[in-house]
Amino acid sequence: MHTARNFALGLLAAAAVATASDVEQLKKDTFDDFVKTNDIVLAEFFAPWCGHCKALAPEYEEAATSLKEKDIRLAKIDCTEETELCQQHGVEGYPTLKVFRGLDNVSPYKGPRKAAAITSYMIKQSLPAVSTLTKDTLEEFKKADKVVLVAFFDAADKASNETFSKVADKLRDNYPFGATNDAALAEAEGVTAPAIVLYKEFDEGKAVFTEKFDAEAIEKFTKTAATPLIGEVGPETYSDYMSSGLPLAYIFAETAEERKEISDLLKPVAEAQRGVVNFATIDAKAFGAHAGNLNLKTDKFPAFAIQETVKNQKFPYDQEKAITLEDIKTFVDDFVAGKVDPSIKSEPIPETQEGPVTVVVAKNYNDIVLDDTKDVLLEFYAPWCGHCKALAPKYEELAALYAKSEFKDKVVIAKVDATLNDVPDEVQGFPTIKLFPAGSKSEAVTYSGARTVEDLIKFIAENGKYKASVSEEGEEASAAPAATESTTSEAAKQTEDHDEL
Numbered sequence: 001m002h003t004a005r006n007f008a009l010g011l012l013a014a015a016a017v018a019t020a021s022d023v024e025q026l027k028k029d030t031f032d033d034f035v036k037t038n039d040i041v042l043a044e045f046f047a048p049w050c051g052h053c054k055a056l057a058p059e060y061e062e063a064a065t066s067l068k069e070k071d072i073r074l075a076k077i078d079c080t081e082e083t084e085l086c087q088q089h090g091v092e093g094y095p096t097l098k099v100f101r102g103l104d105n106v107s108p109y110k111g112p113r114k115a116a117a118i119t120s121y122m123i124k125q126s127l128p129a130v131s132t133l134t135k136d137t138l139e140e141f142k143k144a145d146k147v148v149l150v151a152f153f154d155a156a157d158k159a160s161n162e163t164f165s166k167v168a169d170k171l172r173d174n175y176p177f178g179a180t181n182d183a184a185l186a187e188a189e190g191v192t193a194p195a196i197v198l199y200k201e202f203d204e205g206k207a208v209f210t211e212k213f214d215a216e217a218i219e220k221f222t223k224t225a226a227t228p229l230i231g232e233v234g235p236e237t238y239s240d241y242m243s244s245g246l247p248l249a250y251i252f253a254e255t256a257e258e259r260k261e262i263s264d265l266l267k268p269v270a271e272a273q274r275g276v277v278n279f280a281t282i283d284a285k286a287f288g289a290h291a292g293n294l295n296l297k298t299d300k301f302p303a304f305a306i307q308e309t310v311k312n313q314k315f316p317y318d319q320e321k322a323i324t325l326e327d328i329k330t331f332v333d334d335f336v337a338g339k340v341d342p343s344i345k346s347e348p349i350p351e352t353q354e355g356p357v358t359v360v361v362a363k364n365y366n367d368i369v370l371d372d373t374k375d376v377l378l379e380f381y382a383p384w385c386g387h388c389k390a391l392a393p394k395y396e397e398l399a400a401l402y403a404k405s406e407f408k409d410k411v412v413i414a415k416v417d418a419t420l421n422d423v424p425d426e427v428q429g430f431p432t433i434k435l436f437p438a439g440s441k442s443e444a445v446t447y448s449g450a451r452t453v454e455d456l457i458k459f460i461a462e463n464g465k466y467k468a469s470v471s472e473e474g475e476e477a478s479a480a481p482a483a484t485e486s487t488t489s490e491a492a493k494q495t496e497d498h499d500e501l
């Protein structure tokens with residue numbers, strides 16, 4: 001007799017089942033707490049319109065449910081609503097998946113985007129990063145990967161244990177970490193506890209760390225010792241070299257034989273500069289275009305160049321000269337001693353500025369962009385970038401509005417072709433727009449709003465010294481997401497004539 005009511009309850013229950021989710025949706029004011037109170041969290045930064053995100057959603061839900069009982073939590077953040085939070089976490093594409101162990105230990109999720117794979121990856125991530133080793137397992141462990149690290153410390157030495165575990169947690173995706181407190185094993189390896197031995201399949205086979213255990217020192221040791229004396233630059237290694245903090249010396253050659261020959265020749269220089277300058281060969285057939293980024297000609301190999309990776313300065317070695325041990329040694333020594341000037345690529349300074357948008361090149365960058373009396377808005381663009389082309393007419397309009405306003409001598413709207421001019425700014429994608437305010441040029445502000453004339457005017461008025469606001473005529477604002485195109489591989493892969501790293 002209660003059929004109707006039961007039926008209604010049944011519907012309600014079904015609806016509850018359909019919407020209950022084990023994925024926690026986080027916002028700016030809940031994110032930090034959630035990450036801090038859970039040992040390990042996988043977070044997905046997504047946008048509702050993104051196709052890959054939609055495909056991931058059911059897989060992600062399933063993984064969240066199976067991982068919940070293991071206290072591994074899955075969360076998601078809608079970046080169209082939480083712009084600031086996503087920016088804070090360096091989100092540049094969707095979906096971005098990151099593993100959080102607290103707020104300070106964050107690593108990218110590197111597994112496939114399927115429920116079973118997410119589950120198994122996260123379970124592995126939740127296990128201790130350091131394997132405890134014994135006499136029976138040490139030999140096997142040494143061969144577990146190209147590079148493995150083993151720490152030897154006393155059972156009572158809690159501090160060393162803790163420090164080593166901390167480094168292992170951070171670098172666990174890169175290398176296997178093991179530890180033992182068996183003094184006999186340390187003796188057999190020829191070290192006294194506490195010590196770390198890094199075993200590698202290349203170069204001298206192993207490297208030993210014997211200083212006091214300090215997380216930063218161990219990390220630095222690991223990075224240096226795990227980098228081959230002369231490695232190879234390619235899509236898998238490029239970002240490691242760029243983030244190493246050391247300059248990179250490139251050996252460009254078209255064949256494997258030639259790369260080996262020059263590597264053998266330059267080995268003494270690489271040895272002398274170990275930990276100061278990284279050395280690597282690069283396949284000039286596949287990545288010859290990259291020579292252009294180092295201000296080398298792209299049709300004359302073999303070639304040699306050094307890139308200062310922190311300031312992104314280029315030091316090409318004269319391609320008319322032969323690559324000899326003696327000359328390269330002098331070149332590298334001079335570079336290390338600060339005696340070589342970086343090469344600056346620049347288009348010629350325009351004789352006259354034609355349109356309302358001021359054209360900046362490397363050679364007039366300081367005069368125009370760093371002019372302390374003016375608020376300068378600068379767009380970094382690439383000729384092949386579609387978003388830049390879409391912006392161009394609006395940017396012209398913006399410049400014209402300022403040019404005929406009372407602020408015409410105070411506000412400069414400028415652009416620079418960042419592929420033809422070496423600029424001091426770190427540019428992550430195209431277009432990048434920055435405002436260099438008068439009087440505080442070192443505090444340039446990067447624009448992240450929608451690319452409309454209206455919003456750009458607001459940005460200039462809010463961040464410039466002169467609070468210069470102009471009124472626009474009949475432009476319709478649209479809040480399209482301000483996508484950028486990568487300066488490196490992603491965009492390059494889509495344009496065949498750009499075979500970049």
Ligand SMILES: *[C@@H]1O[C@H](CO)[C@@H](O)[C@H](O)[C@H]1NC(C)=O
Binds near residue numbers: 161179180
């Ligand atoms: C390091 O400390 C952990 C946690 O206390 C312990 O389980 C592990 O056995 C220690 N490692 C060694 C090699 O003593």
